[in-house]
Amino acid sequence: MKIKKLIVDSLQEAVEEVRALYGSEAIILSTRVVKRNIVPFLPFPKSSKLEITVGIPDREDFTTEFKKEETLYQEISNLKENLKEVMEIVKRQRVEKEEVSKEDLESEFSIRALYLMNKLINKGVAKEIAQKIVESSCGYDFELKRLDLKGENIEALIEGFSKGIRIVENFPEEGFVIVALLGPTGVGKTTTIAKLAYMLKRQGKRVGLITIDSYRVGAVEQLRTYANIMELPFRVADTPLKLRECVGELSFLDLVLVDTGGRNQYDEIRVKELSHFFTKLPTLRTYIALGANTEERVQYEVIKSFGSVADPSGLVFTKLDETNYFGTAINVAYRTQLPILCFTTGQRVPEDIVMANYEYLAKIFLEVV
Ligand SMILES: Nc1nc2c(ncn2[C@@H]2O[C@H](COP(=O)(O)OP(=O)(O)OP(=O)(O)O)[C@@H](O)[C@H]2O)c(=O)[nH]1
Ligand SMILES: [Mg+2]
Incomplete structure (x- = not known):
């Protein structure tokens, strides 16, 4: 100066x-x-x-002053960024505390593992099941002194689901099989049959369609329309005997898909009628269709009721698009240990269907589908 x-x-x-x-x-x-x-x-x-x-x-004094000011701004902006990050962590921990409880936070899992558990819980997976799924993809971290995920979130969920949830691996099996969908009214059985038929036909399988739903007005026409569009053999069987005859006629194919009329799971008599249709069919596989948007308690009742018709080979979860709490499907599959065949995700035939796989499950919970 x-x-x-x-x-x-x-x-x-x-x-x-x-x-x-x-x-x-x-x-x-x-x-x-x-x-x-x-x-x-x-x-x-x-x-x-x-x-x-x-x-x-002097000129230099200005430059120094200016630089000082610039550095100050930079530091303030860095501080702001750091504060934002801290707020994020605090917010996350707060959410975790609310849903996983204080004891859990203080216990055996890392923040990352708890975060993943919450991803499941937020979508309706029961807390103890979310814990089991995440736990099975964790290892003990000696630095953290906690159980931590062995890989990234997606890998951890794929591993966790593959240990706790069963999926149908070999669909369709080799040789002639009869695949029937059972379930409550309007759950999406006929639509799902059409989607499956299209997918199988594209795989080069020879598929036939049979409906035993002569009860609901328009039901036969609904499936016949799909059969016509896809140019598939189609039969209507209104009695158990007729069903066996139709199956016999179509046994030169790789498989037949059998559509059933929806029934109220509490109506024992009507559910029992179905049992008569499905006796004496040696290669029968029945899948129970459950609306993912249906209350979980009711889903168990549906399984109990339709499971009495024939030993179920697995589950089909429909209408995943109509709920944000499809975690209940995980609870049901985990607790019953019945394998999942597929998920349906909308009304469009043939597009809106996903054959069950662990990667898809992991992605829908991480919202990266
Ligand atoms: N949003 C949504 N709608 C679906 C899905 N699957 C089927 N639907 C719709 O649900 C309604 C009933 O479908 P259907 O396939 O006729 O149901 P169903 O179980 O055969 O019905 P019943 O034979 O009367 O018992 C239709 O409007 C379908 O378009 C799905 O995954 N998501
Ligand atoms: Mg139907």
């Missing part, structure tokens, strides 16, 4: 002169009153003047 001295009449004049001479960055460091000769070389008379000391900052 350079120092200059000026003699002026007043402070007002000082300010103006300093600005004019040295610019707005110059600063007045001090002022003092001094006596000056009015006529040069004569000691008298004298007048009072103001001597001011001006500081003029």
